[in-house]
Amino acid sequence: xxxxxxxxxxxxxxxxxxxxxxxxxxxxxxxxxxxxxxxxxxxxxxxxxxxxxxxxxxxxxxxxxxxxxxxxxxxxxxxxxxxxxxxxxxxxxxxxxxxxxxxxxxxxxxxxxxxxxxxxxxxxxxxxx
Amino acid sequence: xxxxxxxxxxxxxxxxxxxxxxxxxxxxxxxxxxxxxxxxxxxxxxxxxxxxxxxxxxxxxxxxxxxxxxxxxxxxxxxxxxxxxxxxxxxxxxxxxxxxxxxxxxxxxxxxxxxxxxxxxxxxxxxxxxxxxxxxxxxxxxxxxxxxxxxxxxxxxxxxxxxxxxxxxxxxxxxxxxxx
Numbered sequence: 256x257x258x259x260x261x262x263x264x265x266x267x268x269x270x271x272x273x274x275x276x277x278x279x280x281x282x283x284x285x286x287x288x289x290x291x292x293x294x295x296x297x298x299x300x301x302x303x304x305x306x307x308x309x310x311x312x313x314x315x316x317x318x319x320x321x322x323x324x325x326x327x328x329x330x331x332x333x334x335x336x337x338x339x340x341x342x343x344x345x346x347x348x349x350x351x352x353x354x355x356x357x358x359x360x361x362x363x364x365x366x367x368x369x370x371x372x373x374x375x376x377x378x379x380x381x382x383x384x
Numbered sequence: 385x386x387x388x389x390x391x392x393x394x395x396x397x398x399x400x401x402x403x404x405x406x407x408x409x410x411x412x413x414x415x416x417x418x419x420x421x422x423x424x425x426x427x428x429x430x431x432x433x434x435x436x437x438x439x440x441x442x443x444x445x446x447x448x449x450x451x452x453x454x455x456x457x458x459x460x461x462x463x464x465x466x467x468x469x470x471x472x473x474x475x476x477x478x479x480x481x482x483x484x485x486x487x488x489x490x491x492x493x494x495x496x497x498x499x500x501x502x503x504x505x506x507x508x509x510x511x512x513x514x515x516x517x518x519x520x521x522x523x524x525x526x527x528x529x530x531x532x533x534x535x536x537x538x539x540x541x542x543x544x545x546x547x548x549x550x551x552x553x554x555x556x557x558x559x560x561x562x563x564x
Contacts, residue, residue, distance in 0.1 A: 268421050271530075281434075295425070303559060
């Protein structure tokens with residue numbers, strides 16, 4: 256086997272080689288001090304990089320976006336009618352609420368039946384106070 | 385989909401915690417290289433690293449058999465164990481340093497990565513293409529096997545490995561530049 260290159264050693268240290276290739280590379284390095292030193296050098300770089308990556312804030316969870324949905328006809332058939340139904344429900348609920356409130360806008364609502372509007376209290380107040 | 389993959393990985397660890405030998409073999413194959421790299425980086429020779437790795441997995445297996453393992457966080461647990469064994473061997477003077485000698489070993493636990501280095505690495509990551517970022521995140525942070533990453537992103541395993549290698553090369557260059 257030829258001597259290792261930096262790229263060979265870097266790929267080995269990063270776990271980017273097939274098992275067979277990694278094994279033969281290790282076998283060669285065991286009998287070749289220069290290549291063993293190369294593996295050690297790349298191992299140190301690998302450990303430093305791993306430490307740097309661990310120190311970085313973890314990336315957010317993987318969000319696939321809508322592309323997979325667009326590619327899924329079954330999901331589309333379910334989700335689109337659901338979305339339309341939800342929109343219609345919101346629309347009719349809003350319209351029904353507006354009809355209840357009447358043309359003058361929202362009617363005052365009170366927590367308790369004995370509550371009266373402040374304007375009514377003002378009308379009852381003695382004149383001149 | 386990635387959650388399913390993660391569950392599959394956890395299942396291997398759960399099976400190992402139940403004492404299933406095949407699951408242990410699978411975990412050793414998956415994490416063996418990371419454990420060896422930790423020892424080589426500490427200045428041990430390749431042959432010593434292989435011996436200590438063997439001893440580490442053997443100890444973990446025995447500990448599980450005795451009921452002393454309730455969690456199995458890999459490769460962290462194995463790396464911690466192997467570095468402990470490495471220090472022990474070094475104290476006892478039974479180890480042979482690799483060709484680069486004692487001066488090549490670095491105490492990585494004491495190593496400090498500067499804020500500037502982290503910032504440069506973070507910026508370099510943000511400059512990657514969306515596909516490279518996704519591949520690297522799945523392979524590095526979610527630790528999915530390259531074959532699973534390839535299936536998720538619709539690329540060949542070789543292409544995934546090439547992307548990961550290129551990203552790592554860029555990040556290492558950023559670290560080196562800051563060191564110099």
